[in-house]
Amino acid sequence: MEFEFMKSIRREILASLTGFALILFPVKASGQPCSLSMQVSHTAAEQLSLADLDFPNFHSTNLLFTVTFTNKGVVAANASLHLIMDITLAQGSINFPGALDLTTKAFPVPPGGRTITNLNLGPGGDIQTQTYSFSREAKTKIEDIALLTGHMPAGSYNFHIELKELGCATTVNDHVELLLQNPTRVELRSPRDGETTNTFPLFEFYQDGLRAVLTVAEKTPEQTREDAITRKPAMLEIDLSGRNSFLYSGGRPLEDGKTYVWTVVSKVRTAGGSDIDVSSPIGLFSVSGSLQGSGSLNGTVDDALLTQLEEILGSKHHAVFQQIRSGGYHLTSNMSLNDSKLSASQLLDLLIQLRDLSDSIELSFE
Structure with missing residues (x-):
C-alpha cells in the first residue's frame, strides 16, 4: 500500500516538473509572429559597374541599397536574406529575370535592430554567402556592352529582397529598383x-x-570660348530637371550687339553618390535687339511672353497667336497678380513656372 502511494506521488511530481519545463523552455512554433521586420532604401544611382552587382566576387565601395532591420524581441534573432535581381535592358528590351540569385548565411539581429548595406555582402563583409549564381548569359551581355561603351547598359535593375527569420514560418519581402540612364x-x-x-x-x-x-x-x-564660359559671374546659370529647352529669363539682360557663349552640363549620379559631369561643346551666338522675323513682335519681350503662353496652351490656339504677331499687337504695361504689379520679366518667370506645371494643372484661354 505504501509502495503504491509513493508511485502516485512520484507521478504527480513528474507531471508538475514537465509542466514547468514546457513553461520555462517554450519552442517558437510554426506560424508564431516573427520579431523582425525590414525596410529597404536605395541610392539614386545613374551609373553602375559590374563590380557593384557581383557581390561575392568583387570588393565594391559604392552604396546601392540599405536594409534596416527592426527586432521587437528582447533577445537577438537569427536571420538570412534571399536576394534576386531581375535585369531589363533598355537596348532592344532584353530581359534577364532572376539574373542574380544570392542567399546569405544566418546572421544575428540584436534587440532593437541593425542596418546593413550591399557592402556587408561583399568580400570582407560580415554577412557570408550561402549560395550564389549569376546568369552567364546576362553577365556576358552586360560585359559586352560595358566594354563597348565604357558603361553598364542602361535599363532597370530590380532587386527583390526576402527576409527569413529562423524559427518563424513567415517571411518579409521588399524590393528596390535602380533605373540606369547612363547619359553619355x-x-x-x-x-x-x-x-x-x-x-x-x-x-x-x-x-x-x-x-x-x-x-x-x-x-x-x-577671349577664347573656354575663358568666357568660366567667367564669373555668368549671365545665367540655372539647374534644369527633365527639360531639354529653356527660354532665357532670370539672368542678367542680354545686350544688343554683344556675343555670348553657352554650354549644358549633364549631371550623372554614380552608385557612390557623387556626380560625374558630361559636358556639351561650347556654343556661340550674338544678340541683335532689332532682329525681325515673320512677325513685328519678334525680338521683343512680348514675343517671349507669347511663346511661353503658346507652349503652355498647346497648338489649338496657334491661329490666335499668329494673328497677334502679324497684327502688330503688343502687351500693355498694366500687368498684375493678385493686385500686385508685375514687370515683364516677373511675368515671364511666372509663365515658365506655369509651363513646368502644365502637365498637372488645367489651363484655359479666353
Whole structure:
C-alpha cells in the first residue's frame, strides 16, 4: 500500500516538473509572429559597374541599397536574406529575370535592430554567402556592352529582397529598383553656332540624363570660348530637371550687339553618390535687339511672353497667336497678380513656372 502511494506521488511530481519545463523552455512554433521586420532604401544611382552587382566576387565601395532591420524581441534573432535581381535592358528590351540569385548565411539581429548595406555582402563583409549564381548569359551581355561603351547598359535593375527569420514560418519581402540612364552625350541644338538671336533666345539641347545645368556667359573679342564660359559671374546659370529647352529669363539682360557663349552640363549620379559631369561643346551666338522675323513682335519681350503662353496652351490656339504677331499687337504695361504689379520679366518667370506645371494643372484661354 505504501509502495503504491509513493508511485502516485512520484507521478504527480513528474507531471508538475514537465509542466514547468514546457513553461520555462517554450519552442517558437510554426506560424508564431516573427520579431523582425525590414525596410529597404536605395541610392539614386545613374551609373553602375559590374563590380557593384557581383557581390561575392568583387570588393565594391559604392552604396546601392540599405536594409534596416527592426527586432521587437528582447533577445537577438537569427536571420538570412534571399536576394534576386531581375535585369531589363533598355537596348532592344532584353530581359534577364532572376539574373542574380544570392542567399546569405544566418546572421544575428540584436534587440532593437541593425542596418546593413550591399557592402556587408561583399568580400570582407560580415554577412557570408550561402549560395550564389549569376546568369552567364546576362553577365556576358552586360560585359559586352560595358566594354563597348565604357558603361553598364542602361535599363532597370530590380532587386527583390526576402527576409527569413529562423524559427518563424513567415517571411518579409521588399524590393528596390535602380533605373540606369547612363547619359553619355550632350548636344546643343539652338541657337546654332554663330547664329544671331533676339534678346530672349530659346535654348534647345539634347541630353538623356535627369539633371542638367545651363550656363550662359558674355564673350569679349579677346577671349577664347573656354575663358568666357568660366567667367564669373555668368549671365545665367540655372539647374534644369527633365527639360531639354529653356527660354532665357532670370539672368542678367542680354545686350544688343554683344556675343555670348553657352554650354549644358549633364549631371550623372554614380552608385557612390557623387556626380560625374558630361559636358556639351561650347556654343556661340550674338544678340541683335532689332532682329525681325515673320512677325513685328519678334525680338521683343512680348514675343517671349507669347511663346511661353503658346507652349503652355498647346497648338489649338496657334491661329490666335499668329494673328497677334502679324497684327502688330503688343502687351500693355498694366500687368498684375493678385493686385500686385508685375514687370515683364516677373511675368515671364511666372509663365515658365506655369509651363513646368502644365502637365498637372488645367489651363484655359479666353
